[in-house]
Amino acid sequence: MNGTPDRYTVIGNPIAHSKSPEIHARFAAQTGQDMIYERVLAPLDGFAQTVQELIRQGVKGSNVTVPFKLEAYALANSLTERAKAAGAVNTLTFENGVIAGDNTDGIGLVNDIVRNAGVAITGRRVLLLGAGGAARGVLLPIMDQRPAELVIANRTVGKAEELAMQFAAHGPVSASGFGSLKKSFDIVINGTSASLADDLPPIEPSIFGDNAFAYDMMYGKAPTVFMRFAQRHGARVRDGLGMLVEQAAESFCIWRGVRPDTAPVYADLRAGLQAE
Ligand code: ATR
Numbered sequence: 001m002n003g004t005p006d007r008y009t010v011i012g013n014p015i016a017h018s019k020s021p022e023i024h025a026r027f028a029a030q031t032g033q034d035m036i037y038e039r040v041l042a043p044l045d046g047f048a049q050t051v052q053e054l055i056r057q058g059v060k061g062s063n064v065t066v067p068f069k070l071e072a073y074a075l076a077n078s079l080t081e082r083a084k085a086a087g088a089v090n091t092l093t094f095e096n097g098v099i100a101g102d103n104t105d106g107i108g109l110v111n112d113i114v115r116n117a118g119v120a121i122t123g124r125r126v127l128l129l130g131a132g133g134a135a136r137g138v139l140l141p142i143m144d145q146r147p148a149e150l151v152i153a154n155r156t157v158g159k160a161e162e163l164a165m166q167f168a169a170h171g172p173v174s175a176s177g178f179g180s181l182k183k184s185f186d187i188v189i190n191g192t193s194a195s196l197a198d199d200l201p202p203i204e205p206s207i208f209g210d211n212a213f214a215y216d217m218m219y220g221k222a223p224t225v226f227m228r229f230a231q232r233h234g235a236r237v238r239d240g241l242g243m244l245v246e247q248a249a250e251s252f253c254i255w256r257g258v259r260p261d262t263a264p265v266y267a268d269l270r271a272g273l274q275a276e
Contacts, residue, residue: 012065076101085140106141108247121145130192184209
């Protein structure tokens with residue numbers, strides 16, 4: 001390799017905990033890409049200035065994490081369809097004076113469910129818990145898989161109704177409160193932030209159909225309360241670590257034009273979590 005390696009960053013606040021540098025370093029080594037990837041802590045009121053400074057320094061692209069995904073969306077000069085639908089951006093590319101915004105969270109989730117867990121979404125009854133930023137971010141890629149139906153359930157029903165209206169053109173999507181969920185589902189995705197507080201959305205065991213698959217977009221050393229509940233009621237469960245690796249792979253692919261092998265990176269991260 002020769003010349004200066006291309007630079008990429010992840011911007012957030014806080015950022016010290018981010019696993020993205022480790023993931024992208026593994027992808028780069030695996031695919032022989034000459035690049036470096038660093039954490040950048042942006043001041044809470046200084047996201048746009050931080051991005052401008054990184055561009056000035058010649059950085060080629062940045063991932064964006066909490067709490068800047070909405071600001072990244074506003075800052076981008078061009079947006080992909082999935083970023084527009086998400087209303088948020090987690091991947092910025094700086095090229096020829098243009099700030100291009102994309103969102104790889106939803107496709108990361110879908111790839112983890114469909115490819116890694118081997119669970120088809122097409123033709124299945126899907127329940128999405130939550131109607132905040134995380135839930136909205138994954139709706140279009142889920143609808144693109146053509147589920148038989150998608151129900152969005154949220155504590156604040158009005159927010160679920162707004163999302164269902166917004167995505168109505170993409171397929172059979174409807175809104176519900178938790179208490180009025182009467183059907184059972186093949187796939188239940190927890191997109192609420194309840195797991196962060198060790199909390200469980202007020203769901204009934206009857207939402208899990210036969211051989212249901214339950215996915216928590218959060219991850220940690222131990223299974224979340226939602227995963228434990230789902231497992232107790234017969235569902236196969238998976239946490240969001242694979243989504244983290246898959247969204248990174250999609251960003252890497254956008255920037256470098258090469259798709260890394262996510263399996264060994266996922267396995268190492270899982271082993272690292274267990275050792276923490
Ligand atoms: P995020 O970016 O993580 O999606 P958010 O936009 O604040 O964060 O959304 C949080 C989501 O988790 C919302 O759907 C929220 O429900 P409300 O819209 O009714 O507030 C949901 N949520 C958070 N804590 C919850 C809990 N303990 N039980 C059920 N839902 C919860």
